Amino acid sequence: MKIEQIYTGCLAQGAYYITSNGEAAIIDPLRETQPYIDRATKDNVQIKYIFETHFHADFVSGHVDLSKKTGAPIIYGPNAKPEFDAIIATDGQEFKLGNVTIKVLHTPGHTMESTTFMLRDENGKDHAIFSGDTLFLGDVGRPDLAQKAANMTMEDLAGLLYESLTTKIMPLADDVIVYPAHGAGSACGKNMMKETVDTLGNQKKMNYALNQPNKEAFIKAVTDGLLPPPAYFPMNVAMNKKGYDSFETILNNGMKGLTPDELETVAEATGALILDSRDHNEFYKGFIPQSVNISLNGDFAPWVGALIADVKQPLILVTDEGKEEETVTRLSRVGFDNILGHLKGGFAAWLASGKQADVIDRITAEQFAGLFKKGESKVLDVRKESEYAAEHVEDAYNRPLQYINDWIKDVNPQEHFFMHCGGGYRSMSAASILQARGYRNFTEIAGGFGEIAKTSVPKTDFVCQSKVMTA
Secondary structure, X not given: OEEEEEEEOOOOEEEEXXXXXXXXEEEOOOOOOHHHHHHHHHHOOEEEEEEOOOOOOOOOOOHHHHHHHHOOOXXXXXXXXXOOOOXXXXXXXXXXXXXXXXXXXXXXXXXXXXXEEEEEOOOOXXXXXXXXXXXXXXXXXXXXXXXXXXXXXXXXXXHHHHXXXXXXXXXXXXXXXXXXXXXXXXXXXXXXXXXXXXXXXXXXXXXXXXXXXXXXXXXXXXXXXXXXXXXOHHHHHHHXXXXXXXXXXXXXXXXXXXXXXXXXHHHHHHOOEEEEOOOHHHHOOOEOOOXXXXXXXXXXXXXXXXXXXXXXXXXXXXXXXXXXXXXXHHHHOOXXXXXXXXXXXXXXXXXXXXXXXXXXXXXXXXXXXXXXOOOOOOEEXXXXXXXXXXXXEOOOEEOOHXXXXXXXXXXXXXXXXXXXXXXXXXXXXXXXXXXXOOOOOEEEEOOHHHHHOOOOOXXXXXXXXXXXXXX
């Protein structure tokens, strides 16, 4: 028996590859399936099963493509109603994989179909659980994503989650290994550990959700402080439930090279958004007017999902040369399949064509310190609320990047402001969106608060009230 966790850091997502005596199972595969097939070929094993812990919201799984290519059935737990062929297992049903057994534990709460798969070794001993979004390390799955579909409140779902954990998971032995679907950085939880594997015994000791005195306390603890989920989540659920175009089709479309003239023609005809995935330290120096910068050198796909939101939005890519395939792949993982091509030759080709380029007004933190006037200068901090609360420029306004589509209307285009994040990644994305929508009266600060903290600019960690920007 062999278990391999295939962890994708930019999505904070764990897929699993399990083999025993010539047979393999894949749990929660990513969109691109060839790596699993190549691995099975190398190991001389047959992919027998594809297990899905639930209909994922934060990424598009590769279950449909992988099943078509291998003939392996897709297996869900009870209550799942996919619009493609799949085995809907019953609670307690077992599946033989070589010399081991995978048992279905229906654990609703995160979603109604949420299921934990328990692996029993060659001797019949409980060895590990693949807990999906039911149990994370340090946390549990948020119970507010499936409210409408289940016709229940998040408190109702949290109550179901409590029952699932206390009746199906907690009675298991302490030495059972926990393999969750996500780790720190995922929007599917609020308190996840940076580790990606642990024992159940340790989770019983330190996971706050597993240490609540009763059901009522559990419900309050897991529902308190939840931030709104990213807007693209329901669209990913729909794709995982209904099916999607093959990854190869999406990749072929995205790898189509466009000349600068062709890019302009296609963009005008389709209303495509020009997405520039270059590093923010390069983007600000020059870019195609109206393009949006979300750098590949970071949590690229989740930020695309949060900021663009509509997975059907047509996209044309500007990337560093050689990064076209990686960009398309990472977009497909969150369902952005409508990719019409990329700028052949990158931004250098745009410049060589003599076409107009735009720039972002960026200054250093030291320059900002020289220009900052207490009580006069307006500063916009696009970090998370928790980062802002820890320390911020005195009297700065906090407007997290994730919600820019909500707060942008409150920005006064006639009033100059300085803008920063923690290191420059997020503020450059915000700057590109603002500029694409006609806002130009701002200055972005290189290095963000990390550099500002080293200057004489007054800072505070005292938040007396939420500051509101008015138009």
